[in-house]
Amino acid sequence: xxxxxxxxxxxxxxxxxxxxxxxxxxxxxxxxxxxxxxxxxxxxxxxxxxxxxxxxxxxxxxxxxxxxxxxxxxxxxxxxxxxxxxxxxxxxxxxxxxxxxxxxxxxxxxxxxxxxxxxxxxxxxxxxxxxxxxxxxxxxxxxxxxxxxxxxxxxxxxxxxxxxxxxxxxxxxxxxxxxxxxxxxxxxxxxxxxxxxxxxxxxxxxxxxxxxxxxxxxxxxxxxxxxxxxxxxxxxxxxxx
Amino acid sequence: xxxxxxxxxxxxxxxxxxxxxxxxxxxxxxxxxxxxxxxxxxxxxxxxxxxxxxxxxxxxxxxxxxxxxxxxxxxxxxxxxxxxxxxxxxxxxxxxxxxxxxxxxxxxxxxxxxxxxxxxxxxxxxxxxxxxxxxxxxxxxxxxxxxxxxxxxxxxxxxxxxxxxxxxxxxxxxxxxxxxxxxxxxxxxxxxxxxxxxxxxxxxxxxxxxxxxxxxxxxxxxxxxxxxxxxxxxxxxxxxx
DNA sequence: GCTTTAGTCGGGCAA
DNA sequence: TTGCCCGGCTAAAGC
Numbered sequence: 001x002x003x004x005x006x007x008x009x010x011x012x013x014x015x016x017x018x019x020x021x022x023x024x025x026x027x028x029x030x031x032x033x034x035x036x037x038x039x040x041x042x043x044x045x046x047x048x049x050x051x052x053x054x055x056x057x058x059x060x061x062x063x064x065x066x067x068x069x070x071x072x073x074x075x076x077x078x079x080x081x082x083x084x085x086x087x088x089x090x091x092x093x094x095x096x097x098x099x100x101x102x103x104x105x106x107x108x109x110x111x112x113x114x115x116x117x118x119x120x121x122x123x124x125x126x127x128x129x130x131x132x133x134x135x136x137x138x139x140x141x142x143x144x145x146x147x148x149x150x151x152x153x154x155x156x157x158x159x160x161x162x163x164x165x166x167x168x169x170x171x172x173x174x175x176x177x178x179x180x181x182x183x184x185x186x187x188x189x190x191x192x193x194x195x196x197x198x199x200x201x202x203x204x205x206x207x208x209x210x211x212x213x214x215x216x217x218x219x220x221x222x223x224x225x226x227x228x229x230x231x232x233x234x235x236x237x238x239x240x241x
Numbered sequence: 242x243x244x245x246x247x248x249x250x251x252x253x254x255x256x257x258x259x260x261x262x263x264x265x266x267x268x269x270x271x272x273x274x275x276x277x278x279x280x281x282x283x284x285x286x287x288x289x290x291x292x293x294x295x296x297x298x299x300x301x302x303x304x305x306x307x308x309x310x311x312x313x314x315x316x317x318x319x320x321x322x323x324x325x326x327x328x329x330x331x332x333x334x335x336x337x338x339x340x341x342x343x344x345x346x347x348x349x350x351x352x353x354x355x356x357x358x359x360x361x362x363x364x365x366x367x368x369x370x371x372x373x374x375x376x377x378x379x380x381x382x383x384x385x386x387x388x389x390x391x392x393x394x395x396x397x398x399x400x401x402x403x404x405x406x407x408x409x410x411x412x413x414x415x416x417x418x419x420x421x422x423x424x425x426x427x428x429x430x431x432x433x434x435x436x437x438x439x440x441x442x443x444x445x446x447x448x449x450x451x452x453x454x455x456x457x458x459x460x461x462x463x464x465x466x467x468x469x470x471x472x473x474x475x476x477x478x479x480x481x482x
Numbered sequence: 483g484c485t486t487t488a489g490t491c492g493g494g495c496a497a
Numbered sequence: 498t499t500g501c502c503c504g505g506c507t508a509a510a511g512c
Contacts, residue, residue: 003351005244025305027268027291029355039419039490040368045361050268052291056306064266064357065297067315067507074308074492099490110244112351114270116305120286127281128503178280178505182485191428213484280505308492315507340505369488400486400511419488423500429487454500 002113009088012108013081016090019053019113020079026053029110034061034071038099044070046106051090053079055115059092059101073101126236128178132161134238135176135208139164141238142174142206142228160192170202177209181227185209186219193225243354250329253349254322257331260294261320265356267294271349275302275312279340285311287347292331294320296356300333300342314342367477369419373402375479376417376449380405382479383415383447383469401433411443418450422468426450427460434466 002015012028019026028051034044044061049070052060056075063070073092080091090103139146145167162174173196175189185207193205205225212220212227220227243256253269260267269292275285285302290311293301297316304311314333323330331344373392380387386408403415414437416430426448434446446466453461453468461468 001350003244003246025291027270029268029353029357033361036490040365042363042365042490044363047359047361048357049359050266050293050357052303054303054306058306058308060303060308062293062295062301063359065295065299065316067299067301067313068491070363072308072490074490075306094490097490101490109242109355110353112270112353114350116270116289116291118288118290118304120274120288122283122285122311124281124283124505127505180484184486187432215485277505283505309504309506313505338505365490368490419490421500425501456500 002111004111005109007108007111009083009086009105009108012105012111013083013088015111015113016053016079016081020057022115023055023057024113024115025055027051027110027112028053028105028108030105030108032103032105034104035102036071036100038094039097042071046104048109051103057092059090061103071101073099077101126178126232128161128176131176131178131235134235135162135174138238141230141235142208143172146172160189166204170204171196171200172204172206175205175207177207179209180211180213181207181209181216181229182213183216183219186216186223186225186227189225190223193223243352245352246350248349248352250324250327250346250349253346253352254324254329256352256354257294257320257322260354261298263356264296264298265354266296268292268351268353269294269346269349270351271346273344273346275345276343277312277341279335280338283312287345289350292344298333300331302344312342314340318342367419367473367480369402369417371480372417372419372476375476376403376415379479382471382476383449384413387413401430407445411445412437412441413445413447416446416448418448420450421452421454422448422450422457422470423454424457424460427457427464427466427468430466431464435464 031048033046036042050062057077058075059073060069061071073094077092077094082089088105092101136148139148147165149163149165160173161176164172166172173193177185189205189207193203196203208228211229272289274287277283291303298318299316300314301310302312314335318333318335321332329346333342377389377392380389388406390404390406392403401414402417405413407413414434418426430446430448434444437444449469452470
């Protein structure tokens with residue numbers, strides 16, 4: 001663990017070479033400008049900000065507000081360094097798509113280098129994937145007598161979340177949403193259903209979410225699609241392992 | 242500017258109260274677990290990570306790899322603190338949607354508090370907005386004899402990027418994409434064009450991007466839509482201002 | 483308040 | 498590798 005206050009740029013350069021070589025986490029508070037070009041391009045004038053270099057080579061530049069970094073480069077980026085005209089240039093390069101981030105460090109207030117000991121597991125609950133699992137295990141929640149045929153079935157140009165057969169042997173295409181159903185979600189379901197209806201009239205489409213907008217409700221009726229809303233609370237009791 | 246190595250949790254609590262009160266940036270390296278619940282829920286077991294508290298109340302928790310924070314809360318979240326069983330609980334609460342992030346700090350390795358002096362402007366170039374401006378100023382790039390009627394025109398349920406008239410007086414709906422055109426982009430254009438074709442057969446649709454997938458190309462032909470690809474390099478020379 | 487769309491979206495998964 | 502879709506998407510603009 002290394003902690004330097006107001007290090008010289010020579011020191012910073014030397015330490016960061018070790019960071020890159022040994023894959024360490026570096027936190028830099030400094031005064032710098034940033035050039036970026038690639039899919040888009042941008043220029044950030046000089047100011048005090050935070051740079052985070054992660055062990056996988058991803059680089060984040062954060063200002064003092066906001067969730068998102070103002071500039072960044074994702075993991076597996078290459079980092080090069082260069083001294084020039086009294087400043088330290090950090091060039092972070094991503095191939096495919098080729099993108100270049102150039103940080104012109106004028107001075108550094110804080111340099112912290114460490115390797116975090118972090119073996120703790122992360123688990124996320126009740127994602128759309130969880131929902132799907134719940135409905136597949138409990139198809140009666142959707143409709144009595146429903147039988148799951150398959151999930152993630154190819155339907156022409158896309159994938160339906162669940163394909164089932166109802167008690168009258170109709171094919172049922174089911175689209176799941178964790179949130180409120182809008183017009184776009186209905187259109188997405190319609191994309192799948194309408195392609196199947198070309199050859200088979202007895203295809204039903206059901207969209208399931210936590211709520212539905214009145215526009216989406218109307219559109220669903222017009223397209224002869226069905227909708228259902230469930231409560232997150234009601235569903236979560238079916239969640240197991 | 243405050244910099245503490247291995248501060249006690251009492252110290253951390255006291256300092257963070259000042260951070261919240263005075264709206265400062267805080268960087269914490271420590272050992273902790275994280276609970277989150279709201280739109281989804283998650284649990285992160287104990288480990289060493291980085292916490293960033295920004296001046297606007299946004300909170301980011303970063304592990305040693307990856308572009309994205311593992312947990313977070315956006316700006317204008319409320320932060321509460323509590324000591325319990327020898328640990329420091331940081332509760333970050335967002336209303337609407339109601340979401341709670343609970344950080345159980347067991348120990349702190351580094352606490353850095355500062356107010357960044359950052360007045361530098363940020364400018365981004367060649368966004369989709371820039372593209373639109375270029376094509377509106379130079380409609381001949383799309384097709385000789387094309388005249389722009391309007392941009393951001395309401396077309397039924399959405400907005401077409403550009404509406405124009407060709408040399409044969411056909412209405413031309415133009416959709417711009419900065420990236421590769423996929424099936425969805427073609428469908429989006431079709432949504433607009435098909436609504437107009439109900440009343441007017443002479444409506445053309447052109448989708449413009451930097452590349453196009455073979456599926457999208459096929460779909461466009463089937464829907465009687467046109468496509469064009471441009472190179473970013475070719476376009477950027479038209480950028481001025 | 484809601485809806486729609488862009489994003490340097492990132493990240494994952496399957497063909 | 499390419500293409501597609503999900504995300505606690507976020508963020509901005511329009512209604």
